[in-house]
Amino acid sequence: MAASAPGKLILFGEHAVVFGEPALSTAINLRAEVYARPHPEWRADGGSIDEPRYRYVKAAVAKVKTSGPLWLEIRSMVPSGAGLGSSAAVTVATLGTLHGIGGSIDAKTIAREGFEVEHEVQGRASPIDTSTASAGGGLLVLPKPQDGLLWTIERDARRWCLHRTDLPSLDFVIGNSGISAATGPLVANVKERVDRSREAAGAVREIGRITLDGLDALRRNDLVEAGHLMDRNHALLTQLGVGHPMLDRLADAARKTSYGAKLTGAGGGGSIVALSDRPQETVEAIRAAGGKAFVVRSDPTGVATL
Numbered sequence: 266m267a268a269s270a271p272g273k274l275i276l277f278g279e280h281a282v283v284f285g286e287p288a289l290s291t292a293i294n295l296r297a298e299v300y301a302r303p304h305p306e307w308r309a310d311g312g313s314i315d316e317p318r319y320r321y322v323k324a325a326v327a328k329v330k331t332s333g334p335l336w337l338e339i340r341s342m343v344p345s346g347a348g349l350g351s352s353a354a355v356t357v358a359t360l361g362t363l364h365g366i367g368g369s370i371d372a373k374t375i376a377r378e379g380f381e382v383e384h385e386v387q388g389r390a391s392p393i394d395t396s397t398a399s400a401g402g403g404l405l406v407l408p409k410p411q412d413g414l415l416w417t418i419e420r421d422a423r424r425w426c427l428h429r430t431d432l433p434s435l436d437f438v439i440g441n442s443g444i445s446a447a448t449g450p451l452v453a454n455v456k457e458r459v460d461r462s463r464e465a466a467g468a469v470r471e472i473g474r475i476t477l478d479g480l481d482a483l484r485r486n487d488l489v490e491a492g493h494l495m496d497r498n499h500a501l502l503t504q505l506g507v508g509h510p511m512l513d514r515l516a517d518a519a520r521k522t523s524y525g526a527k528l529t530g531a532g533g534g535g536s537i538v539a540l541s542d543r544p545q546e547t548v549e550a551i552r553a554a555g556g557k558a559f560v561v562r563s564d565p566t567g568v569a570t571l
């Protein structure tokens with residue numbers, strides 16, 4: 266048995282989504298695959314499943330009953346620590362494989378279990394990564410249900426309503442700083458700032474408004490406006506303390522041939538995303554500025570057995 270799940274790209278709203286603000290994401294055409302076959306004891310890539318790097322896999326295994334232990338093999342095209350949802354893709358692909366052995370995979374069940382895994386392993390989180398990896402395509406997270414509702418996830422008096430949203434088919438240029446930063450502490454630092462600073466709380470709300478305006482702009486194909494909103498979203502994230510000089514450098518380099526650019530995912534390192542209709546030129550500019558650059562597209566397929 267084997268299953269795969271996509272990485273994700275947050276176009277607007279990371280961090281603010283943890284506080285219940287809207288966010289927009291898309292699954293991307295970089296996927297994680299997890300293979301399983303029966304074995305006398307649990308193994309991950311031939312080694313111990315207790316190794317720290319398999320903590321998401323181990324927590325996913327604890328969620329699903331299997332008839333016996335398995336040898337799991339994990340292959341991922343999603344670079345880790347790059348803000349592209351690699352842990353969510355591996356978690357969701359693992360859950361897909363385990364449920365596949367039982368005979369049925371249901372994206373909603375897997376999205377809920379995936380969120381629990383992420384919460385257990387990483388602490389405070391939103392369900393955006395794990396739900397995007399489960400559902401595929403474009404996702405809009407809102408505090409209240411609207412047309413296109415896929416599922417609702419609740420935790421500690423917070424509720425996220427995950428909606429299907431159609432995005433135009435676009436190339437996104439990723440600029441990876443190569444600096445890896447853990448999501449959990451970044452999310453915790455933003456919470457501390459928001460609790461003590463009215464300005465930080467205001468930035469979170471402004472990001473929520475930008476997300477909805479950004480979605481409108483993308484749907485109208487107004488890439489100039491969408492790019493402008495990405496630039497503003499980047500500035501607000503930097504104000505919340507999740508920027509990095511290297512991210513500014515890559516975003517500035519990308520902007521010369523793009524409509525706009527922002528950090529994507531947890532920040533503190535990781536990647537930027539640029540909206541460009543000259544993707545190859547933007548890739549070159551990011552490389553010249555010292556980043557690893559590549560182009561991704563939306564992937565409509567969520568968790569799936571292979």
Ligand code: PMV
Binds near residue numbers: 348452532
């Ligand atoms: O960088 P990633 O893939 O871990 O994305 C995290 C997105 C956040 O909004 C920062 C956290 C979350 O759980 O929503």
